[in-house]
Amino acid sequence: MTLSLGCIADDYTGASDLANTLAKEGLRTIQTIGIPTDDLALPEVDAIVVSLKIRSIAAPEAVERARASDRWLRERGADHVMYKICSTFDSTDKGNIGPVLDSLRADAGETTVLVTPAFPQTGRTVYQGNLFVGAAPLNESPLKDHPLNPMHDANLVRVLARQSAAAVGLVNLAIVARGAEAIVERLAQLASDGNGAAITDAVFESDLEAIGAAALRQRLSIGASGLGLGLARGLIAAGTVRCHERTAVYGKPFAGPAAILAGSCSQATLEQIAKAEQTMPVLRLDPEKLLNGREEAQLALDWAAERMARTPVIIASSSNPDDVSRLQTRYGRDAVGQVIERSLAAIAEGLVGRGVRRLIVAGGETSGAVVDRLAIPAFSLGQEIVAGVPVLHSIGGRHGDMVLALKSGNFGGESFFADALAIMA
Ligand SMILES: Nc1ncnc2c1ncn2[C@@H]1O[C@H](COP(=O)(O)OP(=O)(O)O)[C@@H](O)[C@H]1O
């Protein structure tokens, strides 16, 4: 297989979001969980998105894993590799986007890497280097309260400069609006001024097309799904890839119980759980009990087992920002996150052991923990549920055929869970 585009995603929901965008734009795409083993049979594809769970880990390990994925993709023919980060630039000042950028840039022999988290379909736009979530600057959006990566600065030139060893410049909207050549020229100028990265403004899809065409002149780019859209359209426009209809991956309906697990504390997920509570049973886990023993997870499984033959069930650890911060002050942020992720992963395994084959997971880190526990090696892309969230069909793995939806915490409208279940039926 010769890849036209290689992608590395820093979390699993982000990977499925990007894979969905590429498939929607006509690229035959699969999502792998880490670097696949040689014995995994993969279909002929144009793009592979390697999913890593490195968004919130220390930089040296994130760098090592991203570089290994980059080597693997390039060995399979990918001339251009996109590193997928969150459209809300989730990272801390100690975060690893900068170090990963520095090392992938050196490996690719590039001077100035184009970076844009813009994803207008979900309201993420970048203007003068400032990231907006809908109408709010990033630091005034719900992302200011994220349990792992609270974002307190909307100016991405500053945010990235704090993380990267190299200087960071800006390709502003006025330049982007002039098209791909103008972007390429600006990148060359930023390179000669010694910049290692360039935050690039984008507000509309036409901006992303110009950005994609410019980015393809280089071997590496960094961004969210909007950049994926630009790259995909650029590859098709250049005739490198033929546009394919997204193929239906399964014909038979998926019978059997369905379950939803939520570890996201994002505002959209909290609203989705509240809405779903009107029509299906919801078990709200006590995070404190999860931290103090394994009984809460077992009780959750018993609770689900009593109901799931009749109805989909939701099991959620999600809490509001005040409760999250109280718990973190008492037990430590990383410990809380990891214990809850492990508990939800154990519950997922128990549910699948009891026959669940349709599973929705809300939260990026949570999805990573769940998919790792279920040891699913790869996914093909099914129908889009909402912008950024596709139905995923398992490829390989010990549980047989499954359909999953890995929902980024902040994606989807109020009725997301009911909508997803209807599509996954
Ligand atoms: N009640 C809670 N209190 C504190 N942290 C929580 C709680 N419930 C879940 N978490 C943790 O918060 C983090 C949520 O991150 P994630 O799953 O990536 O969601 P999102 O997609 O919204 O970012 C996870 O590490 C999860 O374990």
Ligand SMILES: O=C(O)[C@@H](O)C(=O)COP(=O)(O)O
């Ligand atoms: O780019 C995005 O916003 C998403 O693809 C994504 O990465 C979301 O991350 P989580 O909110 O942690 O799921």
